[in-house]
Each structure stands twice: as structure tokens, then as C-alpha cells.
Amino acid sequence: xxxxxxxxxxxxxxxxxxxxxxxxxxxxxxxxxxxxxxxxxxxxxxxxxxxxxxxxxxxxxxxxxxxxxxxxxxxxxxxxxxxxxxxxxxxxxxxxxxxxxxxxxxxxxxxxxxxxxxxxxxxxxxxxxxxxxxxxxxxxxxxxxxxxxxxxxxxxxxxxxxxxxxxxxxxxxxxxxxxxxxxxxxxxxxxxxxxxxxxxxxxxxxxxxxxxxxxxxxxxxxxxxxxxxxxxxxxxxxxxxxxxxxxxxxxxxxxxxxxxxxxxxxxxxxxxxxxxxxxxxxxxxxxxxxxxxxxxxxxxxxxxxxxxxxxxxxxxxxxxxxxxxxxxxxxxxxxxxxxxxxxxxxxxxxxxxxxxxxxxxxxxxxxxxxxxxxxxxxxxxxxxxxxxxxxxxxxxxxxxxxxxxxxxxxxxxxxxxxxxxxxxxxxxxxxxxxxxxxxxxxxxxxxxxxxxxxxxxxxxxxxxxxxxxxxxxxxxxxxxxxxxxxxxxxxxxxxxxxxxxxxxxxxxxxxxxxxxxxxxxxxxxxxxxxxxxxxxxxxxxxxxxxxxxxxxxxxxxxxxxxxxxxxxxxxxxxxxxxxxxxxxxxxxxxxxxxxxxxxxxxxxxxxxxxxxxxxxxxxxx
Numbered sequence: 156x157x158x159x160x161x162x163x164x165x166x167x168x169x170x171x172x173x174x175x176x177x178x179x180x181x182x183x184x185x186x187x188x189x190x191x192x193x194x195x196x197x198x199x200x201x202x203x204x205x206x207x208x209x210x211x212x213x214x215x216x217x218x219x220x221x222x223x224x225x226x227x228x229x230x231x232x233x234x235x236x237x238x239x240x241x242x243x244x245x246x247x248x249x250x251x252x253x254x255x256x257x258x259x260x261x262x263x264x265x266x267x268x269x270x271x272x273x274x275x276x277x278x279x280x281x282x283x284x285x286x287x288x289x290x291x292x293x294x295x296x297x298x299x300x301x302x303x304x305x306x307x308x309x310x311x312x313x314x315x316x317x318x319x320x321x322x323x324x325x326x327x328x329x330x331x332x333x334x335x336x337x338x339x340x341x342x343x344x345x346x347x348x349x350x351x352x353x354x355x356x357x358x359x360x361x362x363x364x365x366x367x368x369x370x371x372x373x374x375x376x377x378x379x380x381x382x383x384x385x386x387x388x389x390x391x392x393x394x395x396x397x398x399x400x401x402x403x404x405x406x407x408x409x410x411x412x413x414x415x416x417x418x419x420x421x422x423x424x425x426x427x428x429x430x431x432x433x434x435x436x437x438x439x440x441x442x443x444x445x446x447x448x449x450x451x452x453x454x455x456x457x458x459x460x461x462x463x464x465x466x467x468x469x470x471x472x473x474x475x476x477x478x479x480x481x482x483x484x485x486x487x488x489x490x491x492x493x494x495x496x497x498x499x500x501x502x503x504x505x506x507x508x509x510x511x512x513x514x515x516x517x518x519x520x521x522x523x524x525x526x527x528x529x530x531x532x533x534x535x536x537x538x539x540x541x542x543x544x545x546x547x548x549x550x551x552x553x554x555x556x557x558x559x560x561x562x563x564x565x566x567x568x569x570x571x572x573x574x575x576x577x578x579x580x581x582x583x584x585x586x587x588x589x590x591x592x593x594x595x596x597x598x599x600x601x602x603x604x605x606x607x608x609x610x611x612x613x614x615x616x617x618x619x620x621x622x623x624x625x626x627x628x629x630x631x632x633x634x635x636x637x638x639x640x641x642x643x644x645x646x647x648x649x650x651x652x653x654x655x656x657x658x659x660x661x662x663x664x665x666x667x668x669x670x671x672x673x674x675x676x677x678x679x680x681x682x683x684x685x686x687x688x689x690x691x692x693x694x695x696x697x698x699x700x701x702x703x704x705x706x707x708x709x710x711x712x713x714x715x716x717x718x719x720x721x722x723x724x725x726x727x728x729x730x731x732x733x734x735x736x737x738x739x740x741x742x743x744x745x746x747x748x749x750x751x752x753x754x755x756x757x758x759x760x761x762x763x764x765x766x767x768x769x770x771x772x773x774x775x776x
Contacts (some may be wrong), residue, residue: 163415168247168250168263169261169262169263169264172261173235173250174255175259176257176461177221177233177438179259180235180256181234182223184510188374188417189374189375189464190203190204190464190525191466195705197705197710198219199216199217199705200215200217201213202213203463204227204228204383205464206228206230206354207225207619209227213226214226215704215705216703217702219678220636220682221233221679222682222699223237224700224703224704228677230700231699233705236249238252242764244277248277252278252626276402277402277403280345280402280587281377281378282341283346284379285377286335286336286339287335287336287351287381290323290332290336291323291370291381292318292323293323294324295324297324299326299327300324302387302510303367303386306384308321309520310517311519311520312433316436320435320436320681321370321378323368323370324367325361325365325383327364328361329355329364332363333352333360334352343359347359349400349401349402350380350398351398361395363383365385365389366383366384366385367384367386368381368383369383369411371450373413374417380401380404380409381397381398382397382398382401382411383397397451398482405457407458408458409457410448410449411435411448411449412435412447413461414464415439415444416444416446416447417465419444419445420447420466424466424475425477425688426445426447426465426466426474426476427447427477427479427507428446428448428449428454428476428478428479429446429479430480431514431516432448433514434448434514434516436516436521436528438531439526440519440524441528442525442527443515443524443528443531446515462476464468464527475504475505476504477504477505477506478504478505479506479509479514480506481508490629502601504536505534505535506534506535506540507530507535508540538568538571538580539580539583542567542568542580542583545563545567546560546563546584547561548560554771557589561596561599562590562603565600565603566600568600568646569601578597581593581596584596614776624654624658626727627652627653627654627655627658627724628655628701628725629661629720630721631658631661631665632706634665634671634701635678635682635701636714638677640714641717641720642671644725645671646670646671646672650662651728651731652727653662654727657694657697660693660694661689661698661701663694668684668685668688682698685698686699710711729766730766733759739755740752743755
């Protein structure tokens with residue numbers, strides 16, 4: 156029970172408070188703030204794992220027992236474990252985070268309630284950013300922020316819009332925010348570490364000065380950084396300045412607007428990628444609430460991972476990712492960079508290009524909300540855009556130009572994983588180039604495909620699962636999830652029924668917890684009791700896995716299924732004993748070693764009789 160001690164705190168969180176935090180933190184709601192979960196049947200939910208990159212969902216959540224488990228990377232646990240892992244917190248910090256979410260005031264033994272300022276580094280930095288965001292937002296109404304308010308007004312944003320997105324203003328002073336945060340009890344070291352300030356000659360100074368400020372939030376809504384736009388001619392810094400990488404903020408893993416867009420992204424199965432903060436605002440206000448933007452970096456693989464969790468991007472679920480780019484050469488180049496990562500999505504990926512070079516913000520100012528919606532609606536498949544952009548660089552009036560364009564576009568078509576889609580684009584490419592010779596074009600594409608696949612090795616086949624190990628696994632899964640179905644017969648099992656080392660360990664945990672006779676109807680309390688007795692990490696992981704892994708049988712047939720699995724488990728020690736006796740008999744000479752032979756034969760008859768009794772029980776079930 157030592158994990159409930161907070162670092163640097165004299166007391167420990169009361170066990171009753173930890174239980175209350177678990178009770179009032181529905182696991183599906185907490186995990187649903189980070190990934191999209193869908194019904195997987197049998198009371199389970201499923202989504203794409205946030206802890207490793209995967210193409211199809213293997214991350215399972217079982218609300219009934221308050222557990223999650225990923226069958227791809229074996230991460231698993233309860234709601235507190237999830238917050239620990241996803242937020243990189245200690246156990247105590249995770250409990251505190253969930254307690255705050257649920258409105259629970261924790262009590263600590265040996266010292267009573269501990270104020271939040273004494274808690275872990277991440278919680279302190281999150282709080283500092285929250286206070287900073289409030290400071291900046293309040294300063295937007297100050298007289299010296301008129302230049303910032305004018306900037307917003309010229310781009311079609313009203314005061315209410317600024318409040319919705321938390322837009323603020325950083326005073327053109329050296330230490331305005333620093334003084335405010337130091338006065339609120341934060342340290343200079345914390346301000347520098349969080350990227351809110353930087354070291355000056357006489358101490359910390361504000362990182363952002365005389366700039367319009369956008370708070371950047373993570374998917375749960377916590378402010379983790381800021382984006383700042385230059386307003387003053389005297390500012391010799393870059394046009395946009397962002398929080399540097401910090402314990403909270405990793406620019407390659409941040410999408411501006413994800414906190415506002417995540418539910419609509421899941422609901423509409425669509426994500427719109429724009430290039431700036433004002434573009435996100437314009438899209439949301441114009442009726443495109445799925446818009447997000449990268450923060451000071453190009454769109455990359457980590458951003459894909461974030462979006463895929465909310466799109467539940469898989470073969471059975473065809474969503475849309477729409478990139479918006481200017482129609483100029485730079486915009487085309489950016490779109491082609493995005494194409495390089497396209498196949499990390501399984502969704503349909505599109506490009507929405509505004510031909511006159513207007514970004515969504517400018518388009519909204521000049522042509523209104525409907526024009527922004529029309530831009531997104533006019534999206535073009537990214538494959539099509541990439542192919543047509545590539546061949547547009549060549550002179551298609553000559554055969555030489557056509558061949559060069561074909562050879563440049565062929566690798567793009569060859570790289571399309573969907574065979575049917577690849578064939579359709581091959582036909583389109585033939586038409587766009589004017590060859591009118593599909594066989595010739597497809598041959599060229601096939602040659603490009605062969606060059607791409609050269610040297611790739613076929614993955615080894617998985618080894619088949621031993622049937623007896625499968626029986627052990629199913630029986631232990633029933634013991635964790637449906638203990639009432641297997642009752643006293645499980646508790647009476649010969650321990651030798653279990654042979655896999657991890658199964659042996661879990662059986663010992665169940666015995667130590669009092670056997671399934673102590674489980675009652677099962678549920679969360681039984682799983683918690685097992686975890687309490689699982690002192691080894693491997694056993695804890697297996698309890699978690701078996702609490703979540705589906706029982707592959709019709710719920711109405713579970714009782715018969717449990718009886719059959721129990722009988723199979725009871726028979727396994729008999730089967731092994733029969734095999735051993737038969738092996739010994741085969742090595743004997745029945746004439747020269749008659750006495751020993753007869754003895755073993757008698758044992759064999761008795762064992763096979765026991766086996767027949769079990770078979771009769773199954774047949775009569």
C-alpha cells in the first residue's frame with residue numbers, strides 16, 4: 156500500500172479516499188478524453204492504443220471491472236494507472252489529478268489535507284500555465300493592448316470569440332507575467348522550466364512581450380504552452396513565437412484546438428488540418444468545428460497518432476483527414492510532404508486548396524462563413540492531388556515529357572496499398588497523360604512497385620498455441636471475470652492442471668485470495684482483491700489482462716462453456732498421467748518384466764476409467 160504516498164509529503168492518501176477517487180472516476184470517461192472508444196460487445200469498449208502506434212484497435216476497456224488492457228503492447232491497469240502512464244505522473248499525483256476532476260478533497264494521514272502547491276512538478280507547471288492564461292486574457296482589455304484587439308477585429312473576430320479561445324495579450328514589459336506568477340507562489344526555476352520565462356541578467360524575464368497570445372491546450376483542456384504573434388514594429392523577433400519544449404509541451408505532439416475539436420472529430424469522423432491559430436478560430440466560427448493546427452512545426456507522425464485515437468482510424472471505419480493549403484507552389488509542396496505520411500492513416504485523406512491563395516481566416520473575412528465551409532466541402536483526394544501536382548511539372552505536349560511525368564507519378568500510384576484504388580488511379584493517370592494505353596501505364600507502375608518492395612522480408616508466422624495452455628487461459632479468465640460460474644470445482648482443482656509459468660502464478664494468487672469461493676458475483680471488488688494478492692508484476696499484469704479480455708462465447712452459453720472448460724482442465728492432469736504411463740509401458744518387456752508391466756497396466760486402466768467418467772459428465776451436461 157506504499158504507492159499512495161506523495162513525494163515530498165509527510166502524510167499518505169487515505170485508502171478510503173483512493174477508493175472514492177476510483178469510484179467517482181468512470182474509466183470510460185477518463186480514457187475517452189484521450190482516445191475515441193467504441194462498443195466492442197460483451198460490455199467492452201475498444202480503441203486505438205495511446206501507448207503505442209497501431210493500425211487496428213487492440214486497446215480494450217471494461218467499465219464493469221474498471222480496467223483497461225492493450226493486447227498489442229500489454230499496457231494495462233485501472234483508471235489511476237492510466238492517468239499515471241498517459242500524463243507521466245506518480246501514483247499520488249494521478250490520484251490528486253482525478254480527485255480534482257471529480258471534486259474530491261483528499262485527506263492525508265499524519266498531517267491532514269495538503270495544499271496543491273506541495274504536489275508534483277507537473278501539477279505545479281499546469282497550475283502556473285492556468286494562472287498565466289488568466290493573466291494574459293485579462294490584459295487583452297487593457298489600454299496598451301489596443302493593437303492586439305485591432306489585429307483580431309481586422310480578422311473578423313469579436314470580443315466573445317477571443318474569450319471562447321482564451322486569446323490574451325502579453326504586456327510589452329520585461330517582467331509583467333514573472334512578477335505576477337512569483338507573487339502567486341511559483342518559483343523562478345519553475346517559470347523557466349515551463350517556458351513561461353527565460354533567464355535574464357538580473358533574474359527571470361518574460362518570454363512573451365508585446366504579443367497577442369493563444370493558450371495551447373492538451374486534449375484534456377489543460378494549458379501546456381502558448382503561441383505568440385508579433386504586433387509591434389519594435390519587436391525584432393519572429394512573426395510567431397511558441398513555448399519551447401518543456402516537461403509539459405512537446406511541439407511535435409501538440410495540436411492547437413484539439414481540446415475543442417476532439418468530440419466533433421470523433422462524431423463526424425473528420426479532422427481538418429489548417430496552418431495557424433486564426434485559421435482554427437475562423438473554421439470553428441464558420442461551422443467547421445473539426446479544425447486543428449500544428450504549433451510551430453510541420454505536420455508529422457506524432458500528430459497522426461493523436462488524430463487517429465479520436466478518429467478510431469481502422470479499415471472498418473473510413474474517416475476523413477482534410478489538409479488545407481494555399482494554391483501556390485509552397486502550399487503544393489506542403490501538401491506533398493503530408494502525402495509522404497498519408498498511408499499512416501487508414502482514413503481517406505484529402506486536400507482543400509484555395510486557388511486565390513487565401514487561408515481560411517482571410518477567406519472568412521472576404522467571403523464569409525459559407526466560403527470556409529465550401530472550401531472544406533470542395534476537398535480533393537490527396538492521392539489525386541499528389542499525382543496531378545507531380546505531372547503538372549512536365550510538358551505533356553511531347554512524348555518525352557509524358558514518359559518523364561509517368562515515371563515521376565508511377566511510384567506514387569505504386570505506393571497505394573488498396574489494390575482497387577491503385578488500379579483506378581492507374582487508369583486516371585493514363586487518361587491525364589493522354590496515352591490511352593492502360594496496359595502500358597500499369598506495366599510502368601508495376602515496375603515501380605517491384606522496385607519499392609525489393610528487399611522486404613516476409614514476417615514470420617506466429618507459433619500455434621498449445622491447446623492445453625488455451626484451456627488454462629480460458630479457465631483463469633473465467634475465474635477473474637465470472638467466478639460464480641466455476642465455483643467449488645475450480646477451488647478443488649489439482650494445481651498441476653496449470654503448466655504455463657504465468658498461469659501457475661495466477662492460480663497461486665487466486666488461492667491466496669481465498670479462491671473463487673470468496674469472489675461472490677465477481678466484478679471490480681474481486682479484481683481489486685486479486686491485485687492486492689498479486690505481489691509480482693507479471694501476475695498483476697495477467698490479472699489486468701484477464702479482467703479485460705473478452706470471453707469468446709455467446710453470453711447465454713457461458714454456463715455450459717464454463718462447465719466444459721472446467722472438465723477439460725480436470726482432464727489435463729489425467730491426460731498427462733496417461734501419456735506418461737503409456738510411455739513407461741512401451742519401454743517394458745511384458746514377458747521379462749511382467750510384474751511391473753501388470754502394475755502399470757492396472758494404473759492405466761484406472762486412469763482411463765477416471766477419464767471416461769469426465770467424458771460422461773461432459774456428454775450429460
